[in-house]
Amino acid sequence: MAALRPRQKDVAALAGVSQAIVSAVINGRANRAMRISRETEQRIWDAVRQLGYVPDPIARKLAGGQNRLLGVFTYEPTFPVQPQTSNYPFLVGIEQEAVAQNYNLLLFTQTNAPDGRRTIYTAGVNNLRLADGAILFGHQAHTDELRQLLAERYPFVFIGRRQVPGHELAYVVAAHVESGAEMVGQVLDLGHRRLAYLRSPVAIEPEQDREEGFRLAHQRRGLPVDERLIARVRPEEVTPTLVAALFAAGVTAIVTEQTGLADQARVAARELGKVAPGDFSLAALGDSMTLPLDPDLTTLIIPRQAIGARAVRLLVQRLAQAEDSAPEQIYLPCAIATGRTLAAPTAPRL
Amino acid sequence: MAALRPRQKDVAALAGVSQAIVSAVINGRANRAMRISRETEQRIWDAVRQLGYVPDPIARKLAGGQNRLLGVFTYEPTFPVQPQTSNYPFLVGIEQEAVAQNYNLLLFTQTNAPDGRRTIYTAGVNNLRLADGAILFGHQAHTDELRQLLAERYPFVFIGRRQVPGHELAYVVAAHVESGAEMVGQVLDLGHRRLAYLRSPVAIEPEQDREEGFRLAHQRRGLPVDERLIARVRPEEVTPTLVAALFAAGVTAIVTEQTGLADQARVAARELGKVAPGDFSLAALGDSMTLPLDPDLTTLIIPRQAIGARAVRLLVQRLAQAEDSAPEQIYLPCAIATGRTLAAPTAPRL
DNA sequence: CTGAAAGCGCTTACAG
DNA sequence: CTGAAAGCGCTTACAG
Numbered sequence: 001m002a003a004l005r006p007r008q009k010d011v012a013a014l015a016g017v018s019q020a021i022v023s024a025v026i027n028g029r030a031n032r033a034m035r036i037s038r039e040t041e042q043r044i045w046d047a048v049r050q051l052g053y054v055p056d057p058i059a060r061k062l063a064g065g066q067n068r069l070l071g072v073f074t075y076e077p078t079f080p081v082q083p084q085t086s087n088y089p090f091l092v093g094i095e096q097e098a099v100a101q102n103y104n105l106l107l108f109t110q111t112n113a114p115d116g117r118r119t120i121y122t123a124g125v126n127n128l129r130l131a132d133g134a135i136l137f138g139h140q141a142h143t144d145e146l147r148q149l150l151a152e153r154y155p156f157v158f159i160g161r162r163q164v165p166g167h168e169l170a171y172v173v174a175a176h177v178e179s180g181a182e183m184v185g186q187v188l189d190l191g192h193r194r195l196a197y198l199r200s201p202v203a204i205e206p207e208q209d210r211e212e213g214f215r216l217a218h219q220r221r222g223l224p225v226d227e228r229l230i231a232r233v234r235p236e237e238v239t240p241t242l243v244a245a246l247f248a249a250g251v252t253a254i255v256t257e258q259t260g261l262a263d264q265a266r267v268a269a270r271e272l273g274k275v276a277p278g279d280f281s282l283a284a285l286g287d288s289m290t291l292p293l294d295p296d297l298t299t300l301i302i303p304r305q306a307i308g309a310r311a312v313r314l315l316v317q318r319l320a321q322a323e324d325s326a327p328e329q330i331y332l333p334c335a336i337a338t339g340r341t342l343a344a345p346t347a348p349r350l
Numbered sequence: 351m352a353a354l355r356p357r358q359k360d361v362a363a364l365a366g367v368s369q370a371i372v373s374a375v376i377n378g379r380a381n382r383a384m385r386i387s388r389e390t391e392q393r394i395w396d397a398v399r400q401l402g403y404v405p406d407p408i409a410r411k412l413a414g415g416q417n418r419l420l421g422v423f424t425y426e427p428t429f430p431v432q433p434q435t436s437n438y439p440f441l442v443g444i445e446q447e448a449v450a451q452n453y454n455l456l457l458f459t460q461t462n463a464p465d466g467r468r469t470i471y472t473a474g475v476n477n478l479r480l481a482d483g484a485i486l487f488g489h490q491a492h493t494d495e496l497r498q499l500l501a502e503r504y505p506f507v508f509i510g511r512r513q514v515p516g517h518e519l520a521y522v523v524a525a526h527v528e529s530g531a532e533m534v535g536q537v538l539d540l541g542h543r544r545l546a547y548l549r550s551p552v553a554i555e556p557e558q559d560r561e562e563g564f565r566l567a568h569q570r571r572g573l574p575v576d577e578r579l580i581a582r583v584r585p586e587e588v589t590p591t592l593v594a595a596l597f598a599a600g601v602t603a604i605v606t607e608q609t610g611l612a613d614q615a616r617v618a619a620r621e622l623g624k625v626a627p628g629d630f631s632l633a634a635l636g637d638s639m640t641l642p643l644d645p646d647l648t649t650l651i652i653p654r655q656a657i658g659a660r661a662v663r664l665l666v667q668r669l670a671q672a673e674d675s676a677p678e679q680i681y682l683p684c685a686i687a688t689g690r691t692l693a694a695p696t697a698p699r700l
Numbered sequence: 701c702t703g704a705a706a707g708c709g710c711t712t713a714c715a716g
Numbered sequence: 717c718t719g720a721a722a723g724c725g726c727t728t729a730c731a732g
Contacts, residue, residue, distance in 0.1 A: 005479055005709095007709060007710090008709065008710065009709085017718075017719085018718065018719045018720075019709095019710085019719090019720095020711085020712080020718080020719065020720080020721095021717095021718065021719080023710070023711060023712085024711090024712095024718095027711080029711095029712095035717060036717065036718080037717075040717085040718090048474070048475065049474030049475065050474075052474070052475065052476050052479070052502055053475065054475055054476060054477065054479040054480065055709085055710075056412075056708090056709055056710070057417075057480055058408055058411045058412050058417050058708085058709080058710090059412055059708070059709035059710035059711090059724090060709080060710055060711075061408045061710090061724090062406075062408045062409055062412050062708085062709080062710070062711090062723095062724050062725065062726085063709075063710040063711040063712080063723080063724055064710090064711055064712075064723090064724060065710075065711060065712095068460065069456075077442075077445060077446075078445055079438065079441045079442045079445045080442075088429065088438070091429045092429045092430075095427060095428055095429045095457070095459055096427075098457075098459040099459045099460075099462050102460055103459060103460065104456060104457065104458055104459055104460045104480065105456070105457035105459050106419075106454060106455070106456055106457075107445070107448075107454065107455035107456075107457065108454055109445055109448040109449045109453060109454055109455050110418065110449075110452055110453065110454045112449050124403075124404050124405075125404055125405055125407060126404060126407075127407065129406065129407050129408060130407055130408065130411075130454065152355065152404075357725060357726090358725070358726065359725085367702075367703090368702065368703045368704075369703090369725090369726085370702080370703065370704085370705095370727085370728080371701095371702065371703080373726070373727060373728085374727090374728095377727085379727095379728095385701060386701065386702080387701075390701090390702090405725085405726075406724090406725055406726070408724085408725080408726085409708090409724070409725035409726035409727090410725080410726055410727075411708090411726090412707095412708045412709065412710085412724090412725080412726070412727090413707080413708055413725075413726045413727040413728080414708080414726085414727065414728095
């Protein structure tokens with residue numbers, strides 16, 4: 001099928017001018033270096049309209065211009081089957097800001113390796129170069145590939161904090177440390193002094209940061225952290241036995257890395273006849289992507305949509321900057337969903 | 351810093367061959383038309399490795415012809431804030447099939463008019479031309495724009511049945527008529543003879559088709575449709591009074607256009623002390639995008655993911671066809687979610 | 701077996 | 717004010 005597109009030379013011929021003039025007019029360079037009569041300009045736009053001319057982004061890019069294509073690359077499928085567990089809120093923000101910045105979005109679906117995994121480089125080719133720059137996310141990110149992107153100075157912004165030893169890279173991420181410290185600070189300021197912290201056994205960046213926030217809140221108030229009250233557990237390991245042990249150790253508040261652990265802690269405590277906030281306080285430092293979020297639970301809310309939008313703005317900004325300007329890291333604060341699980345400590349029932 | 355990326359000519363120079371040979375070797379065209387000595391080929395690969403050469407995908411596309419970009423255009427935001435009410439399932443299918451067909455996806459976010467509405471044409475220019483072809487969806491589709499696309503022979507596939515008087519266009523859609531007829535046929539074959547049909551006051555294409563399916567099932571069995579039992583109502587108008595009137599008219603089964611009306615009918619019937627399937631049968635011809643779908647309700651399930659995938663395949667196929675080949679319309683059957691609201695009619699309780 | 705050359709559709713100096 | 721021309725980095729006939 002492939003209808004032949006009109007080219008710049010077709011427009012030029014129809015308007016009776018040279019191709020270079022068409023290029024200048026279309027790119028708005030008309031009124032600067034080269035002044036072109038309003039009449040000529042009008043003829044050119046008429047020809048553009050008549051032929052339905054649209055510049056070829058590929059040719060533009062090759063000739064040195066940009067193509068106003070923003071890439072989106074995810075190591076996992078961009079649209080997982082279950083939207084609840086997905087990148088969806090990020091995409092909402094990315095789309096909104098792409099509209100605002102007048103960029104189109106390019107989803108790299110050609111980047112699948114034969115085994116179904118996604119890779120930026122296939123046979124040594126950087127597939128992202130189709131776009132002016134790209135937004136990356138996904139926990140599976142290969143450090144090797146990021147290093148190579150950095151080496152060839154391809155402009156990209158990561159969603160999420162990423163470390164590539166020896167390099168700095170641009171990213172946008174929730175302020176897990178600071179927001180975690182704020183939340184834990186609220187717990188401490190309510191008068192709690194013995195806080196348990198439940199975290200998962202393997203910690204990826206955001207979770208490391210949340211734990212750091214937990215410690216930071218104590219440190220800022222000159223309070224000690226009892227390392228014995230920090231438990232690395234999977235959700236199913238949060239048993240009544242574990243929770244009873246915490247209470248026995250004088251714990252009045254339980255802070256968890258994410259909502260799943262908090263839910264488990266609640267169930268376990270209830271089996272012991274203990275309820276939040278009457279008997280103990282409970283707060284989670286991460287939110288849940290699953291939709292039915294317990295409205296009672298006091299938890300952080302990760303501003304995913306704002307993060308997506310901010311990533312687009314940062315990328316567009318980088319595209320306009322000198323190639324060697326330092327990459328920026330942006331931390332967006334989380335909101336605190338004030339539930340009903342947080343209160344001042346009461347005297348323990350004996 | 352970082353020396354300029356090596357080009358094919360650099361590789362050629364280092365290997366002592368012409369640029370064309372490098373291109374052939376790198377693209378594996380070496381052993382076909384042009385036979386190149388193993389030794390030469392080895393020298394070239396050595397040079398590639400030594401220089402860290404990576405072919406520029408942009409230049410490749412320009413020289414190659416098409417850009418293997420598939421556009422996705424929606425009249426509403428592609429990613430609405432609430433994923434439940436969204437195009438999400440279509441996108442899942444589109445992404446999966448784009449991967450299979452080795453195309454990248456282009457989301458048109460540059461197509462917003464100043465007033466925030468999306469239009470394919472801005473200032474007379476067809477923005478979709480950035481891609482080889484495009485998939486369109488959205489109920490707000492402007493017939494004018496579609497007509498113009500057809501006139502300029504731009505290859506596109508619509509998701510959903512669309513009418514443009516005087517033209518045929520390619521689309522993929524759920525087989526609302528046939529699947530509706532199948533569902534209603536099941537109701538009839540259970541022995542029900544007086545079926546009520548609840549539909550919304552304004553009917554867009556899929557809903558028109560469902561009603562047609564309702565009639566078709568009767569027609570095929572030589573059974574009459576009582577027009578007085580077809581009610582055009584909004585969900586809030588499905589009151590106990592209305593449902594009582596239906597029962598009084600001898601109705602033993604209620605079929606609705608979509609799940610919302612079915613939910614209302616159920617509630618209204620319960621107020622009358624009537625329950626499905628004991629007292630009457632209930633079935634819906636459309637499904638619900640909202641996630642907590644009542645598992646009891648017998649309803650059609652629209653194969654959105656399959657529709658998205660099929661649309662991609664159809665578009666790719668059209669791109670390979672002669673420009674004037676007839677557009678194809680594809681109907682995909684719905685699955686029937688067998689709930690618990692359907693049974694043979696019982697003698698009415700008096 | 702291999703090279704010189706045209707061309708993909710643009711942008712951008714450079715000449716008038 | 718406007719045009720002729722080089723060039724971006726490739727692919728692909730075409731010619732030896």
